[in-house]
Amino acid sequence: xxxxxxxxxxxxxxxxxxxxxxxxxxxxxxxxxxxxxxxxxxxxxxxxxxxxxxxxxxxxxxxxxxxxxxxxxxxxxxxxxxxxxxxxxxxxxxxxxxxxxxxxxxxxxxxxxxxxxxxx
Amino acid sequence: xxxxxxxxxxxxxxxxxxxxxxxxxxxxxxxxxxxxxxxxxxxxxxxxxxxxxxxxxxxxxxxxxxxxxxxxxxxxxxxxxxxxxxxxxxxxxxxxxxxxxxxxxxxxxxxxxxxxxxxxxxxxxxxxxxxxxxxxxxxxxxxxxxxxxxxxxxxxxxxxxxxxxxxxxxxxxxxx
Numbered sequence: 001x002x003x004x005x006x007x008x009x010x011x012x013x014x015x016x017x018x019x020x021x022x023x024x025x026x027x028x029x030x031x032x033x034x035x036x037x038x039x040x041x042x043x044x045x046x047x048x049x050x051x052x053x054x055x056x057x058x059x060x061x062x063x064x065x066x067x068x069x070x071x072x073x074x075x076x077x078x079x080x081x082x083x084x085x086x087x088x089x090x091x092x093x094x095x096x097x098x099x100x101x102x103x104x105x106x107x108x109x110x111x112x113x114x115x116x117x118x119x120x
Numbered sequence: 121x122x123x124x125x126x127x128x129x130x131x132x133x134x135x136x137x138x139x140x141x142x143x144x145x146x147x148x149x150x151x152x153x154x155x156x157x158x159x160x161x162x163x164x165x166x167x168x169x170x171x172x173x174x175x176x177x178x179x180x181x182x183x184x185x186x187x188x189x190x191x192x193x194x195x196x197x198x199x200x201x202x203x204x205x206x207x208x209x210x211x212x213x214x215x216x217x218x219x220x221x222x223x224x225x226x227x228x229x230x231x232x233x234x235x236x237x238x239x240x241x242x243x244x245x246x247x248x249x250x251x252x253x254x255x256x257x258x259x260x261x262x263x264x265x266x267x268x269x270x271x272x273x274x275x276x277x278x279x280x281x282x283x284x285x286x287x288x289x290x291x292x293x294x295x296x
Contacts (some may be wrong), residue, residue: 007275013121015121021214025122025124027121027122027124030122030124030127031124045124045128045129046196049133049196052133076248102133105124105125108121108123109123109125109126112123112126
């Protein structure tokens with residue numbers, strides 16, 4: 001379920017969307033807005049990297065195999081305003097969303113380099 | 121769409137990560153050398169202890185060089201946790217064998233970063249690494265020479281005392 005005002009807001013550029021969530025970039029605020037798990041959260045450059053690192057470091061396979069491990073995970077990013085409490089399925093979806101986003105941001109960098117930055 | 125990531129940092133996430141791993145490796149090296157200095161000091165090899173104190177300081181400087189580079193380029197430098205440092209050695213020779221092994225592993229690690237930089241065409245970091253390659257020539261040379269003293273002088277009789285006396289004289293002066 002996506003947050004309506006974001007989708008229609010001209011300030012935001014959609015970076016990547018999945019069935020479960022979306023990430024938008026705000027050029028004017030130099031940040032990203034993550035629409036996931038029923039809320040819209042603002043992440044600046046450092047926080048977005050920290051979030052990706054935190055999500056990537058979760059060993060989903062190990063958690064699935066370990067009967068004692070809880071099915072919930074608290075994603076707390078130091079110095080960021082938002083915390084996520086996610087189930088394992090949500091973590092898998094979040095991982096997919098973030099991976100797609102970073103591929104798109106890399107692609108954006110390649111396009112910027114090719115179109116505007118390089119002389120040849 | 122603005123390229124925020126590139127505006128904020130020159131380093132890619134992958135390069136930043138390997139540089140942070142190298143920061144940790146250099147910190148570990150500094151601690152290992154300090155442990156070697158401690159062992160040499162405890163066993164009466166004063167000159168070798170001084171040599172390792174100096175090596176430890178150098179490794180710390182290398183660590184800071186990497187640390188500051190990551191920060192200067194807009195990345196996040198991570199102050200590493202260093203654990204499991206060996207404090208006992210079986211022999212005087214083993215200390216120097218480990219020292220050489222340590223330098224070899226640092227060289228190989230920096231080579232691996234450089235190869236990653238080539239892959240990503242990060243020529244800025246590659247240029248930064250050149251200083252370390254030159255430094256590693258000296259470090260490996262010194263560690264190898266120290267170990268060769270064990271062959272040349274021999275450990276029998278006053279051999280170890282003689283080796284310890286020669287350790288501070290090892291220097292590398294190639295202009296190439």
